Amino acid sequence: MATARAALESLLRDRKLDVTLTTARPWETAAEYQVAATGLASVDRPLGGGLRRGHLSEIVGVRSTGRTTLLCRAFAAATRRGEVVALVDTCDRFDPVSAAEAGVDLSRLLWVRERGDAVRALKAANLVLQAGGFGLVAFDLADVPPMAIRQFPATTWLRMARVVEGSQTAVVLVAGERIARSAGGATIALDTPAAEARGTWTGSGDRARVLRGLDVHPRVITPRGR
Amino acid sequence: MKIPSYDDLAPSIPDVHPRDTFAGVTRLVHEPEAPVVDVRGRLAAPAAHALFACLRATTTAAAGGVLALARDFSPRIERHGDACVVLDVSGLGRLLGDAHGIAAELRRTAGERRLGVRLAVAPTHTAACLLTLHGGDDVVVTGDVGAALASLPLAVLDGPAHATLLEVLRRWGLRTVGEFAALPADEIAARFGALGIALHRVARGIDARPLDPHPGVPRFVESLELDWPIEALEPLTFVLARLLEPLSLALERADRGAVAIRLALRLTDRTTHARLLQLPAPMRDARVLRTLLQLDLESHPPSAAIDVVTIEIDPAPGRIVQFSLLEHATPSPETVATLTARLGALVGEGRCGSPVLLDSHRPDAFAMTRFGPPVRVRAGAPGEPRRDGGVVLRRFRPPVAIRVAVDRGRPAHIAIDRKGMPGGRVERAAGPWRSSGAWWDAGDARWDRDEWDVALADGSVCRIHRDRETERWFLNGVVD
Numbered sequence: 001m002a003t004a005r006a007a008l009e010s011l012l013r014d015r016k017l018d019v020t021l022t023t024a025r026p027w028e029t030a031a032e033y034q035v036a037a038t039g040l041a042s043v044d045r046p047l048g049g050g051l052r053r054g055h056l057s058e059i060v061g062v063r064s065t066g067r068t069t070l071l072c073r074a075f076a077a078a079t080r081r082g083e084v085v086a087l088v089d090t091c092d093r094f095d096p097v098s099a100a101e102a103g104v105d106l107s108r109l110l111w112v113r114e115r116g117d118a119v120r121a122l123k124a125a126n127l128v129l130q131a132g133g134f135g136l137v138a139f140d141l142a143d144v145p146p147m148a149i150r151q152f153p154a155t156t157w158l159r160m161a162r163v164v165e166g167s168q169t170a171v172v173l174v175a176g177e178r179i180a181r182s183a184g185g186a187t188i189a190l191d192t193p194a195a196e197a198r199g200t201w202t203g204s205g206d207r208a209r210v211l212r213g214l215d216v217h218p219r220v221i222t223p224r225g226r
Numbered sequence: 227m228k229i230p231s232y233d234d235l236a237p238s239i240p241d242v243h244p245r246d247t248f249a250g251v252t253r254l255v256h257e258p259e260a261p262v263v264d265v266r267g268r269l270a271a272p273a274a275h276a277l278f279a280c281l282r283a284t285t286t287a288a289a290g291g292v293l294a295l296a297r298d299f300s301p302r303i304e305r306h307g308d309a310c311v312v313l314d315v316s317g318l319g320r321l322l323g324d325a326h327g328i329a330a331e332l333r334r335t336a337g338e339r340r341l342g343v344r345l346a347v348a349p350t351h352t353a354a355c356l357l358t359l360h361g362g363d364d365v366v367v368t369g370d371v372g373a374a375l376a377s378l379p380l381a382v383l384d385g386p387a388h389a390t391l392l393e394v395l396r397r398w399g400l401r402t403v404g405e406f407a408a409l410p411a412d413e414i415a416a417r418f419g420a421l422g423i424a425l426h427r428v429a430r431g432i433d434a435r436p437l438d439p440h441p442g443v444p445r446f447v448e449s450l451e452l453d454w455p456i457e458a459l460e461p462l463t464f465v466l467a468r469l470l471e472p473l474s475l476a477l478e479r480a481d482r483g484a485v486a487i488r489l490a491l492r493l494t495d496r497t498t499h500a501r502l503l504q505l506p507a508p509m510r511d512a513r514v515l516r517t518l519l520q521l522d523l524e525s526h527p528p529s530a531a532i533d534v535v536t537i538e539i540d541p542a543p544g545r546i547v548q549f550s551l552l553e554h555a556t557p558s559p560e561t562v563a564t565l566t567a568r569l570g571a572l573v574g575e576g577r578c579g580s581p582v583l584l585d586s587h588r589p590d591a592f593a594m595t596r597f598g599p600p601v602r603v604r605a606g607a608p609g610e611p612r613r614d615g616g617v618v619l620r621r622f623r624p625p626v627a628i629r630v631a632v633d634r635g636r637p638a639h640i641a642i643d644r645k646g647m648p649g650g651r652v653e654r655a656a657g658p659w660r661s662s663g664a665w666w667d668a669g670d671a672r673w674d675r676d677e678w679d680v681a682l683a684d685g686s687v688c689r690i691h692r693d694r695e696t697e698r699w700f701l702n703g704v705v706d
Contacts (some may be wrong), residue, residue, distance in 0.1 A: 063648060064687040067620040068706040083554045084599045094582035095703065096592045103614045106581050110597045112569055113577040124572055131565040133557030142620070142706075145646070168555070192685060199679075199687045199705065201654060206636060210424040210658040213617050214687065214705060217489040 036136050036170040046220040047186055050077075051136070051170040056161040056182035058173040061190030064198055066156065066216035067104070067174050068093075071138055074172070076103030079149060083135025086110040086128045090121040093145040104184035110134070117195065118144045122156065129163045129171065137164075140174045161185070186222040236666055242428045275317045277325055277347060278355035278437070279332060283309040284342040291341045299332065304351070311359070312351045314437050348374065353431030356382055356403070371431035376404025383417065388425055389417055435571060446539040448473050455494050455531035459523055466516045467533035467617040468539045482541035483508025483684065489519055493533035499528040506598045507559035508542045514560045521567040525575065554600055566597055587663055588673060589691075589702065590621055617679070617705050620687060622703045625700035639692065640701075648686035648704060655680045658692070679705070 007029065046051050051057050052072065054070030068153035071087075076099075078085050085108060087094055099153050100106055114121040118141065125139045140141045141149055164171050165182070173179050181187055200212040259364045281296055283289040289309045296303045302314035315328050322328045329347045336343050346357035348367040354374055359382040367374040380400055384392055400406050400522040407429040415423045427434060448469040456462050477483060485508050491499040501522055509515070519537075545559075557565070569578040576594055626647065631639040636657075642649045657678035664672040675691040682688065687705040692698070 059701065062685065063704055064685060064706055068620055071616050081554060082556075083258070084556045092623055093579075094701075095590065095619040095621045096583060098616060098618045100583055102618055106239055106549065108599045109580055110566075111579065111581055111594075112573055120572060124569055124578075127565060127568050127572070131561050131562060133555060135554060141663050198685055199654070199681055201681075203656075203658065206655070209654065211617055211705070213265050213689070 011190060025166055027037065032155055033168070036074065036083075037077050038070065038074040039073060039216070040106070040216065042216070042217045043070065043188060044221060048187075049076075052184045052186070053135075053168050053170045054164055054166050055185040056157065056171045056173065057181065057185040057188065058130050058163065058179055059188045059190065060175050060178050062176060062192055064214065065190035066214045066218075067142055067190055069214055070105055070190070070216055070218065071140075071174055072099050072102035073173070074136060075099065075109065075138075076105075078136045079103075079105035079108040081109075081135070084108050084110070084133065085136045086112070086134045086138070088114070088121050088125040088128060088137070088139045090114050090118055090139075090141055091116050093140065105220060116144075118148045118152075126160070127161065129160065129169065132167060132169065134169050136170050136171050136172065138174055141179070142174050142176055144175075147204050149175065155178075157182075160201045189219045189221060191217040191219055233606075243375065252613060254538050266371075266469075269648065275316055275319075277328070278312055278349070278351040278354045279315045279347045280310065280351070280358045281332070281336070281347065282358040283346045284344060288341040288343055291339055292343060295332075295339065295341060295343075303521040304437050305440050306355065309354070309468060312355055314351075314401055314439075315347065317443070323614075325366050329364055333364055335689050344422040350433045350435055352428055352433050356428070356430045356431065361370040371408055372404070375429065375431050376407065378403040380406060383425060383429060388421055391422055394418075412635075419611060444476070444541075446476055446482075446541055447489065447536065448534050449534065450534040452532065453535045455621050456535055457531045459520065459527065460537070462523070465515060465535050466537070467512065467538070468521050469535060470515050470519075472514040473517065473537065474510045475575060477539065477541060480541065481544055483510045483544045484515060484539040485513060486539070486540040488538040489522075489639060490534075490536040490538075491528050491532045492536075493528055494533055495530040495531040499532075505559075505565050506596060508544055509560050509563065510544075511560055512652075513562055517564055518567050520570045525571050541656055559598070562597060562599075568621040587661060588671075589675075589677075590623070591660065619703035620706045621703040622701055625691070625702050626700050628701045630690065631694070640680070640682060640690065642701065643658050645646070647701070648682055648688055650686075653681045653683055664692075665672060677702070687697060 024194035025124055034053055035044075035048065035050035035052055035191075037044050038047075059067050059070055074087050075087075082105070085104075087109060089112060092115060094111060094113075096111075098105055099109075111125045112121070112128070114124065121139070121141075125137070128134065128137055160171065161180075171185075173181075178187060201209055202212055203209040258634070279299075281292050283292045292309065292311050293303070293498075294303065296311040297433045298315045298320065300313040300315055306312065316330050320473035323332045325347045329345060332345055332347075337444075344358040344362065344364075346365040348354040348357060348365075348371055350371055352365060353371040353375060356378060356619070357367070361376050365374065380392060380395060382403060383406075391476070395406055405621060407426065409426070411423060413425055414426045418425075424434065450465060450469055452465070458464065473484075475541055483506050487503040487505070489501045489503070491621045493499055501519075501523055503518055566578060578592040579597045580599075581592045581633045582595050584593055626644065627640060627642045628649075631641075636655050637652050639651050640649050655678050660676050662672075662674035664674075665674070674694045676694060677691045679691060680690060689700055689702040689705065691700055693700065
């Protein structure tokens with residue numbers, strides 16, 4: 001029995017499914033090569049170092065909760081490590097100027113600009129993942145109507161997770177609501193602060209006020225429910 | 227006392243390499259590492275049917291065309307600097323006749339191409355080369371080479387390696403090559419050594435070594451004329467594969483990679499459908515090249531059925547990249563080229579790649595470039611992000627027209643007709659930030675606007691602007 005269990009755990013570990021299906025191993029801090037750190041301590045710490053490579057994770061939240069800010073921080077951290085990253089931008093919303101200010105090395109970014117066709121964007125994302133060699137691949141569906149996303153076959157995300165399984169690529173979906181994550185992936189839910197608290201504003205008075213950025217309030221949901 | 231001949235002196239004669247020329251004059255260099263050429267037989271009697279032509283450009287403009295002219299007449303050519311080419315025309319007798327016929331044909335072709343060249347044809351390439359250094363007329367020598375060179379001034383032998391030797395000869399009163407050639411070889415050897423005897427041999431028009439043909443640049447071209455015209459692209463891929471495989475093999479043998487592929491499809495309507503694919507890095511994998519051509523043709527299909535397929539490859543030396551175990555693996559150039567070609571076919575050309583910021587204050591100023599990540603992290607790459615995180619926008623392209631209610635000069639309420647867009651009462655606002663530019667441009671390039679950052683009651687934080695020319699309001703993007 002013990003031998004069979006050890007064999008099963010070994011098999012799961014090879015498939016990087018051990019953190020999900022076994023109860024023995026906690027969600028512990030992983031080696032650097034196993035995770036893609038986002039550069040935000042409030043996200044990396046509960047994730048055990050960062051987004052799991054070879055797994056599908058998601059960043060979800062409503063408008064102005066910092067989804068793109070978090071994504072740009074993750075891109076910046078990856079490009080600083082010398083990795084190549086890709087963004088499949090379904091609605092062409094990415095702003096290179098603010099991304100460069102956030103620290104993203106744009107020469108290491110492959111930006112695929114789709115005009116709103118989610119199906120075509122999905123094909124593009126599959127092409128990027130199958131090519132391999134990227135450290136972080138983001139599929140931005142944040143401005144796609146939820147109805148259009150729900151029309152994807154249920155196996156879509158399983159297939160996507162299968163493509164990157166065992167690779168060094170961390171895949172992240174950016175969306176308004178939860179879509180899918182793979183067995184070892186995580187959901188980073190960005191909570192909505194009070195409306196009057198949104199954004200970091202400096203300066204007193206109407207004339208002197210300046211918007212400095214957004215406060216990101218991430219809540220990490222791992223497969224173990226933490 | 228026995229007078230030594232050239233045969234006795236030959237082992238000590240240094241090699242004369244016409245490539246080592248200075249100002250068009252043969253320079254004598256002793257090259258101990260160079261393979262020893264057995265010159266004894268050639269010294270005594272040059273090959274009976276040997277015939278060489280020398281073309282020397284007289285103008286800078288002609289220098290480029292001389293090499294092409296020589297290649298059109300003979301595959302065995304030797305370059306002497308940029309302006310002079312010696313070619314072996316020994317085998318042209320059947321086609322063009324004797325030496326005079328060959329010279330006439332060379333002169334006629336040079337005239338057609340409007341190349342200013344001096345031309346000499348002689349049984350040795352040394353003589354042919356020397357004869358183009360003086361005078362403007364074409365020279366054809368079929369008999370005694372020494373006699374043909376005799377009238378040339380001694381200056382044609384000038385060169386930095388033996389300037390002292392020539393100065394001594396001038397002090398002796400020698401003025402022509404013939405006067406120098408008439409001196410006894412043993413006396414020259416006794417007084418000037420190996421350098422002197424080598425120059426003496428040149429003065430007599432004797433080749434010290436055979437012609438050293440220039441390997442040239444091979445062309446990588448494959449063409450196939452089809453028995454039946456091809457209308458669909460799918461069967462064309464088999465033809466492309468058949469042409470690319472030998473090309474890939476040839477590139478591998480030459481240690482070259484393709485940096486550009488020129489595809490020419492002759493169509494049944496007698497037009498040619500030409501495509502040029504620039505590759506991000508030298509590559510020679512036949513499957514990759516075929517896929518790239520196939521994807522390009524899917525985006526740019528020919529207008530009619532295909533009769534003849536021709537592929538030409540621009541070669542370049544292969545890549546030598548030292549990878550590090552400490553660096554992250556990146557996609558190979560072949561993978562990137564295939565991926566971007568597939569993505570380009572899917573989402574449209576110019577809609578995938580790397581963004582590059584433009585040196586402009588225009589909002590959203592960027593351009594798309596080919597995705598080709600550097601192997602190593604650049605020294606000037608962006609460092610740590612701003613401590614406050616900065617404002618990261620999700621831009622609307624083009625900006626969305628909105629209706630804004632203004633209270634005491636500040637936006638108070640935003641309304642957008644489109645569904646799912648932010649809108650509502652303005653809770654906070656920062657601005658205006660005035661920006662303008664390209665006022666000299668009469669078209670759409672100019673801008674003059676007041677920008678605001680606003681927090682709305684629905685929780686959205688947006689960037690809006692008022693166009694100062696049209697007084698209309700637009701939503702630039704959402705801070706996210």
